Amino acid sequence: TMATTAASPPPTAAEDNVRLLLPGFLSPETCKELEFVHRSCGTAGYRPSVVSTSLPHLAATGCGHLLLPFVPIRERLRDAVESFFSCHFDLFVEFTGLVSWCKGASIGWHSDDNKPYLRQRAFTAVCYLNNHGKDFKGGLLKFQDGEPSSVIPVAGDAVIYTADNRNVHCVDEVTEGERLTLTLWFTRDSSFDEDPKLLSFLSQTSLSYEPADQNSYIPLPASDNMYWFSYDQSGFDIRCARMHILGFSFRASSDEDSKSTSAAPADDPIELLGKPLRIGRADDVFGKIFANSLHALQVTTFCILSFLSGFDSAVRL
Numbered sequence: 001t002m003a004t005t006a007a008s009p010p011p012t013a014a015e016d017n018v019r020l021l022l023p024g025f026l027s028p029e030t031c032k033e034l035e036f037v038h039r040s041c042g043t044a045g046y047r048p049s050v051v052s053t054s055l056p057h058l059a060a061t062g063c064g065h066l067l068l069p070f071v072p073i074r075e076r077l078r079d080a081v082e083s084f085f086s087c088h089f090d091l092f093v094e095f096t097g098l099v100s101w102c103k104g105a106s107i108g109w110h111s112d113d114n115k116p117y118l119r120q121r122a123f124t125a126v127c128y129l130n131n132h133g134k135d136f137k138g139g140l141l142k143f144q145d146g147e148p149s150s151v152i153p154v155a156g157d158a159v160i161y162t163a164d165n166r167n168v169h170c171v172d173e174v175t176e177g178e179r180l181t182l183t184l185w186f187t188r189d190s191s192f193d194e195d196p197k198l199l200s201f202l203s204q205t206s207l208s209y210e211p212a213d214q215n216s217y218i219p220l221p222a223s224d225n226m227y228w229f230s231y232d233q234s235g236f237d238i239r240c241a242r243m244h245i246l247g248f249s250f251r252a253s254s255d256e257d258s259k260s261t262s263a264a265p266a267d268d269p270i271e272l273l274g275k276p277l278r279i280g281r282a283d284d285v286f287g288k289i290f291a292n293s294l295h296a297l298q299v300t301t302f303c304i305l306s307f308l309s310g311f312d313s314a315v316r317l
């Protein structure tokens with residue numbers, strides 16, 4: 001009857017909204033830029049077979065300038081979430097990170113707020129930075145109920161959904177390649193706001209440099225164990241693996257260094273990684289000395305990704 005309707009109005013369409021696919025949310029250039037950040041700064045992730053680059057990590061390792069591309073994306077995602085879910089309250093970003101799901105990675109049925117330490121999460125946003133089929137196989141996102149019931153990752157597309165049990169979902173195992181995402185969680189609880197953490201790291205590192213300090217762009221590697229990727233009982237250093245994929249390897253910065261140790265440095269490169277070093281390719285060693293492995297990896301990744309995307313870079317190694 002009219003009376004009942006007035007007393008308890010049916011939920012509006014907006015209150016029923018649980019998820020939305022946003023095709024073409026990021027440009028191909030933005031996807032490439034974020035890929036560069038991740039391939040040069042990624043560390044061992046929060047799940048097995050996952051590499052991640054969180055914003056606090058960038059801020060804490062002298063890479064504050066690499067936060068810039070994330071700033072407008074976070075705001076646009078926050079706007080999209082607030083308007084689609086009709087939020088009449090403040091929303092804070094709880095986590096922002098680039099995540100690559102390597103071969104073997106998957107996640108079973110869950111909702112994103114399903115652990116006591118995750119209760120603060122209200123909404124999830126996932127942006128896909130590369131393509132199912134072309135860059136990796138497997139890795140479809142599936143939802144238990146409702147539409148869309150599955151999402152095939154396409155570079156630039158984003159999906160937003162509530163973090164509660166209306167969105168029980170899973171990700172199929174990645175069987176080949178590396179599936180790359182930008183993942184954010186939003187919270188209503190300001191004590192989980194990511195921004196004050198970022199500002200505090202920035203004030204301890206990049207922002208405290210004098211503008212004239214020419215070293216202000218040099219990344220500071222985190223501890224070696226953050227780059228250790230466990231795989232098949234053993235594992236590898238993520239920095240070495242990334243450099244290897246680019247066709248280069250880390251080399252000692254001088255002949256004396258390589259002769260002073262009995263083992264060939266190429267056999268045990270991890271020792272080299274925190275110190276000034278060079279890079280090489282097959283029998284060649286290039287002249288430039290980098291401040292550390294992360295510095296070399298950033299420069300090399302930037303040059304190669306720029307070259308591959310047709311950017312006319314004048315940078316010479």
Ligand SMILES: O=C(O)CCC(=O)C(=O)O
Pocket residue numbers: 107112126140141169170171181183
């Ligand atoms: O990457 C995706 O498609 C979803 C990831 C996910 O479910 C999670 O990280 O909780």
Ligand SMILES: [Fe+2]
Pocket residue numbers: 110111112169
């Ligand atoms: Fe999830």
